[in-house]
Amino acid sequence: MNPPRLLMAGWLIDGTGRKAQQRMCIGIRNGWIDFIRSCDPIPIHEGEPREILDWSAATLLPAWIDSHVHLAMSGTTNLDERQAQLADEDPKRIHRIERHLKAHRRWGIVAVRDGGDRHQSVLRYCRDLTAQGIHPLVHVATPGAAWHAQGRYGQLIGRSPAAGKTLAQAIESDWNDSPYKPDHLKIVQSGLNSLTRFAHQTAPQFSRSELRETVSLARRLGLPVMTHANGEVPVSIAADAGCTSIEHGFFMGREALKVLAEREVVWVPTVGTMKAYAESLPSDSPQISIAQKTLDHQLNQLYDAKRFGVRIAMGTDSGSMGVHHGRSFLEEFRLFLESGHAVHEASAAASRIGAELLGLGHLGTIEVGKAAVFLRIPGPPETVAAQLDHVALEDFRESANGYTLRG
Ligand SMILES: [Zn+2]
The missing domain is CATH 3.20.20.140 (Metal-dependent hydrolases)
Structure with missing residues (x-):
């Protein structure tokens, strides 16, 4: 099983229609988002110890x-x-x-x-x-x-x-x-x-x-x-x-x-x-x-x-x-x-x-309680259009809770 993680996003576009938020920290546990907080200060003491992923030079979007x-x-x-x-x-x-x-x-x-x-x-x-x-x-x-x-x-x-x-x-x-x-x-x-x-x-x-x-x-x-x-x-x-x-x-x-x-x-x-x-x-x-x-x-x-x-x-x-x-x-x-x-x-x-x-309630936005599935695009939101080809899917569900994939 994956360790609980703390993901540091340079910019977060959560998909709700809200504008990008800068320096946001996302907590991930068993493939799900368990909290979202500002990275100032970094919430490392939230719950248990977490492995930190530093994506502070990237914009995160919902898959x-x-x-x-x-x-x-x-x-x-x-x-x-x-x-x-x-x-x-x-x-x-x-x-x-x-x-x-x-x-x-x-x-x-x-x-x-x-x-x-x-x-x-x-x-x-x-x-x-x-x-x-x-x-x-x-x-x-x-x-x-x-x-x-x-x-x-x-x-x-x-x-x-x-x-x-x-x-x-x-x-x-x-x-x-x-x-x-x-x-x-x-x-x-x-x-x-x-x-x-x-x-x-x-x-x-x-x-x-x-x-x-x-x-x-x-x-x-x-x-x-x-x-x-x-x-x-x-x-x-x-x-x-x-x-x-x-x-x-x-x-x-x-x-x-x-x-x-x-x-x-x-x-x-x-x-x-x-x-x-x-x-x-x-x-x-x-x-x-x-x-x-x-x-x-x-x-x-x-x-x-x-x-x-x-x-x-x-x-x-x-x-x-x-x-x-x-x-x-x-x-x-x-x-x-x-x-x-x-x-x-x-x-x-x-x-x-x-x-x-x-009807996929667990997808579509980056919010607490949703599946931890993100898109990572290098740079700030202003350069997303130019950087789209570099999009990377980050799916934390794959090794979580028996989620199987085929193809
Ligand atoms: Zn058609």
Whole structure:
């Protein structure tokens, strides 16, 4: 068993939304935080003798949570490879999922919220591990396959209700029939964001009453509702129907942002997807300028969302074109800073709100009683943006209380 420790942080960003605090000492016992005090003076006489870790030249942040990934797909930009991944056999897909989980952990991410795959391979992988008593390398919450309307966008990641069934009826029969129960529902409520027509909006896939019926079923089953929605109408309907989160939300506009704030709907803006598109398209593609303009528009929405008090969670959409598992989170973090979020604000989106979405009460912030899992970045908060690549995950749980990891 590890000795009790005293960790001296040069700067502490605790993830609650509070600004950085200088020279803070964190007590760790059996993998948990047992006190946090100023290092002036150093509280060495607190409780028992402790091994001191001097990180006084670094900034400490809560470990990250990527609130939108597709673990079954890689971020490859090779279209043939992408096609092949969709048709893969299970062993290959499982190998890929484990590789992606390793990549997340390598870059400081300790939990991910999956957006679905049509084979439900992530759900089956997770449940099979649990049946063997193994915790995956990174905590995973997954919807299995997503739900989209017949003939509309979403086939890559989901399925649609059979003819004659409402969305809620289809979900309920799936819940009753399938041995694999999802952690949340994923609903596709609009088309993809267009790269050929700037700011083009698509019609909603489901009506307000269909979504309301679905949300009330989800509440009965105890499942949050993760909703892919772009454009004013699809987003407003989903937020108004009581969905838990809006994913992407490109071109939702200020009125919809205000509804999100009012109804406490979480927004996961996946800003980096547009940057990844712009960088992975052939250099003569006319879509590059549309992706760049869309990126700028999304950065403005992100700034407005902060002003309106929207609860924002950071998510990458890793597994989509050019968005690589793990390291794309650094890019998303930088884009949050670029949009006008301070490091402590970006940090709340990168950790606390994600933990709330996943119901992980022991993660998300650095506070007494929480798990002792931190990110260490060299230098003061002012240089965090430039030092993100040097992020190191410091997980004191690994040898504590039978916590096992695989991958
Ligand atoms: Zn997605």
